[in-house]
Every structure is written in C-alpha cells, then in structure tokens.
Amino acid sequence: MSKDLENVCEELKHLEPVFHTAAAGPEKHKYQRVIAPDFWEVGASGRRYNRELVLRILAERESAGDYELLSTEDFDCAALGVDYYLVRYVLRQGARVTRRASIWKLTNVGWQIVYHQGTVVL
Numbered sequence: 868m869s870k871d872l873e874n875v876c877e878e879l880k881h882l883e884p885v886f887h888t889a890a891a892g893p894e895k896h897k898y899q900r901v902i903a904p905d906f907w908e909v910g911a912s913g914r915r916y917n918r919e920l921v922l923r924i925l926a927e928r929e930s931a932g933d934y935e936l937l938s939t940e941d942f943d944c945a946a947l948g949v950d951y952y953l954v955r956y957v958l959r960q961g962a963r964v965t966r967r968a969s970i971w972k973l974t975n976v977g978w979q980i981v982y983h984q985g986t987v988v989l
Contacts, residue, residue: 872944872945872946875944875946875952875973876942876943876944876954878978879944879952879954879969879971879978880942880954882901882971882978882980883939883942883954883956883967883969884937884939884956884958884967885898885901885902885969885980885983886921886925886983898921898922898925899922900976900977900979901977901978901979901980902918902921902922902979902980903918903972903974903979903980903981904918905918905981906918906921906979906980906981906982906983907982908921908982908983908984908985909983909984909985910984910985911965911985911986911987935960935961936960936961937958937959937960938958938959939956939957939958939959940956940957940959941955941956941957942954942955942956943955943956947970950972950973950974951970951971951972951973952970952971952972952973953968953969953970954967954968954969954970954971955967955968957988958985963987964987964988965985965986965987965988966985966986966988967983967984967985967986968982968983968984969982969983969984970982970983
C-alpha cells in the first residue's frame with residue numbers, strides 16, 4: 868500500500884484540517900470513515916479527546932452549521948513507517964494561530980487519522 872511521498876502529501880493536504888471543514892452530501896459520514904477506532908487528540912487547550920467525543924462535537928457543529936473561516940500554511944508531511952505519515956501545518960482561525968500535527972495511516976478502507984494535536988502559537 869505504500870505510496871510516493873509527494874502524492875501522499877497532496878492527498879493528506881486535501882483531508883486536513885479534518886475537523887474544521889464541513890462534510891455534506893456524499894461526504895456527510897466522512898468522519899466515521901476517516902477517524903480511526905483508536906484515535907485520540909490533544910487539543911490546543913491541552914485537553915484530551917477520544918474518537919467518540921470528537922464525533923459528537925463534529926455532529927453538533929454540523930447541525931448548527933457552525934464553521935469558521937480558516938487558512939492553512941507551511942503544510943508538509945513525513946513518512947513515519949510503512950503506511951504511516953506525519954502531517955504538520957499552521958492553522959489560522961481569525962486571530963488564533965495554532966500549529967497542528969496529525970498522524971495518518973493508509974488502510975484497506977483509505978486514509979484514517981489516528982492522532983491529532985494543536986498547539987497555540989504565542
């Protein structure tokens with residue numbers, strides 16, 4: 868399943884930022900598919916989130932139509948091992964700037980995120 872790093876980076880760039888983009892139409896259930904069963908996150912607040920909590924928060928955001936204007940920059944990725952990749956980027960949400968890191972794995976059902984972390988830039 869291993870892929871060329873440049874192609875992997877392009878694919879993952881379209882998936883990130885995974886928790887800040889709307890899922891609609893055929894993508895409505897993308898979160899169920901792309902969030903690995905053993906996923907967990909350390910948010911910019913330092914709080915730990917598991918898969919179930921993240922899915923509940925995403926469903927609440929979607930129901931409310933609550934999406935922020937954002938932009939990413941300094942996107943890059945690195946191979947961690949066979950079919951595991953680290954994605955790093957800066958996320959701008961209005962005045963808030965965070966550095967983000969995600970670990971993705973390529974599975975037989977497609978890309979799945981296994982870990983995510985946000986750190987506020989001071």
